[in-house]
Amino acid sequence: MGIGLALISVLGLILFAYVGTTIGLNALFGVVFPYAAFIIFVIGFIYRVVKWGKSPVPFRIPTTAGQHYSSLWFKQNKIDNPSTAWGVALRMFFEIFTFRSLFRNTKAEILQGRLYVGSSKWLWLGALAFHYSFLIIFIRHLRFFTPETPWVISIAESLDSFLQVHILGSPLLYITNISIAVALLYLLGRRILDPKIKYISLPSDYFPLFLILGIISTGVLMRYFFKVDVTAIKELTLGLVYFKPVVPEGVGSLFYIHLFLVSILFAYFPFSKLMHMGGVFLSPTRNLANNNRMERHINPWDYPVKHRHYEEYEDEFREKMKKAGIPVEKE
Amino acid sequence: MYDGGKIIFGLIIFIALVTLPFTLGIGKEYIKANPKIDTPEIMKLPEAERKCVESKDFMRKEHMKMLIEWRDAVVRDGKTLYVNSQGKTFNMSLQNTCMQCHSNKSKFCDECHNYVKVKPYCWDCHLEPKENIKKEAGL
Numbered sequence A: 001m002g003i004g005l006a007l008i009s010v011l012g013l014i015l016f017a018y019v020g021t022t023i024g025l026n027a028l029f030g031v032v033f034p035y036a037a038f039i040i041f042v043i044g045f046i047y048r049v050v051k052w053g054k055s056p057v058p059f060r061i062p063t064t065a066g067q068h069y070s071s072l073w074f075k076q077n078k079i080d081n082p083s084t085a086w087g088v089a090l091r092m093f094f095e096i097f098t099f100r101s102l103f104r105n106t107k108a109e110i111l112q113g114r115l116y117v118g119s120s121k122w123l124w125l126g127a128l129a130f131h132y133s134f135l136i137i138f139i140r141h142l143r144f145f146t147p148e149t150p151w152v153i154s155i156a157e158s159l160d161s162f163l164q165v166h167i168l169g170s171p172l173l174y175i176t177n178i179s180i181a182v183a184l185l186y187l188l189g190r191r192i193l194d195p196k197i198k199y200i201s202l203p204s205d206y207f208p209l210f211l212i213l214g215i216i217s218t219g220v221l222m223r224y225f226f227k228v229d230v231t232a233i234k235e236l237t238l239g240l241v242y243f244k245p246v247v248p249e250g251v252g253s254l255f256y257i258h259l260f261l262v263s264i265l266f267a268y269f270p271f272s273k274l275m276h277m278g279g280v281f282l283s284p285t286r287n288l289a290n291n292n293r294m295e296r297h298i299n300p301w302d303y304p305v306k307h308r309h310y311e312e313y314e315d316e317f318r319e320k321m322k323k324a325g326i327p328v329e330k331e
Numbered sequence B: 001m002y003d004g005g006k007i008i009f010g011l012i013i014f015i016a017l018v019t020l021p022f023t024l025g026i027g028k029e030y031i032k033a034n035p036k037i038d039t040p041e042i043m044k045l046p047e048a049e050r051k052c053v054e055s056k057d058f059m060r061k062e063h064m065k066m067l068i069e070w071r072d073a074v075v076r077d078g079k080t081l082y083v084n085s086q087g088k089t090f091n092m093s094l095q096n097t098c099m100q101c102h103s104n105k106s107k108f109c110d111e112c113h114n115y116v117k118v119k120p121y122c123w124d125c126h127l128e129p130k131e132n133i134k135k136e137a138g139l
Helices: A002-022 A026-054 A085-098 A122-144 A151-160 A175-193 A195-200 A203-225 A230-241 A253-271 A273-282 A310-324 B004-018 B020-024 B040-044 B056-076 B094-101 B109-115 B130-138
Strands: A106-111 A114-119 B081-083 B089-091
Touching: A002 A026, A002 A203, A002 A253, A026 A230, A026 A253, A026 A273, A026 B004, A085 A273, A122 A151, A122 A175, A122 A230, A175 A195, A175 A203, A203 A253, A203 A273, A230 B109, A253 A273, A273 B004, B004 B020, B040 B094, B056 B094, B089 B094
Parallel strands: none
Antiparallel strands: A106 A114, B081 B089
């Protein structure tokens, strides 16, 4: 059910952009939607992060996979269970750049009537391939949005195409075009083929996969099969960046579908699971040093408790206590 | 906000990164690609014969594919003749066919390639046309 809803949504979006640009609403899809999506993305992203920042984390949560700082004869695992800021920085570095917690992914399976639990690296590998491919593709695309390309972009571009393979309709084949497609199909496939994962998958799990698959397909189609006028497209994208929007002639629906799906991705981003891009930096189990026993952490929602000393109590009831024969401290 | 300083610092980096396209353009001129086809060789031809190997639209989108197919045909298969959609025959050669008319590499090829930041590897093997050498010597 979930998968059908997500697929229909993405197909609907594609159809919407196709019909819209066929009847000549190019300015809407080329200018209005990208600007709107960008604004929603930036404001929504900041809103979500600030909202997370407002949630108190009273104590350090050591959900760790290593020995914590203890007596001298126990060797501390300084990356997996850090007690210093440097250790945390290293743990965050490995988490963000190598997906360390996904590396510990395990899989349970019943084989011949017995339950087996084992390490499973495929998800980690697929996620790593997908995210890095996407990053390189994202950096590559900046060539359309900058008048002068910084060297980082040119290097990403030339490394991505260094094989100089031209089996498809372009002199250069981008490696990331292949790797992201393979990785995405794996990530989608595991949700469809594994009944356990299928059972817990929601439309919001499938939707980003189909959306990104749509973006990649339209991009690949434009590069290798149904060529587009790249110079005209750069006029449009550069116009957006210079706040001098132009809608050039001779750019077909395929490009506008691509741009519209990207706009949807940006606008959808702050409201969805894709926010793990910002969230990974704010994971309390990853970004807090395990120093519960070294430093005092005060619960932020502790209010000043009204309390009364025994002296005050005795002052109030001294006479009554005496009458009842209860011993008092002060006469 | 808890750890507000760190979070706001992170958000400032985020904003700086996502607005890079806008900030990188500051102070740089807004340019457009304007390839020139007014070389003497083209102007010599009568107006009706000023036609490329294929149509303008096709060349704009497919020239890179055509050139790489020409290279394979000539260098790997030894076929040197190209018959276009009009039935006309051309010699498959970048230097002797394409550059014969489009002798202005810097005003024709480079104009769009620099604009969209594409670096074709034609000139890894081919000699660049002389107009560039003259220019460099003149400078």
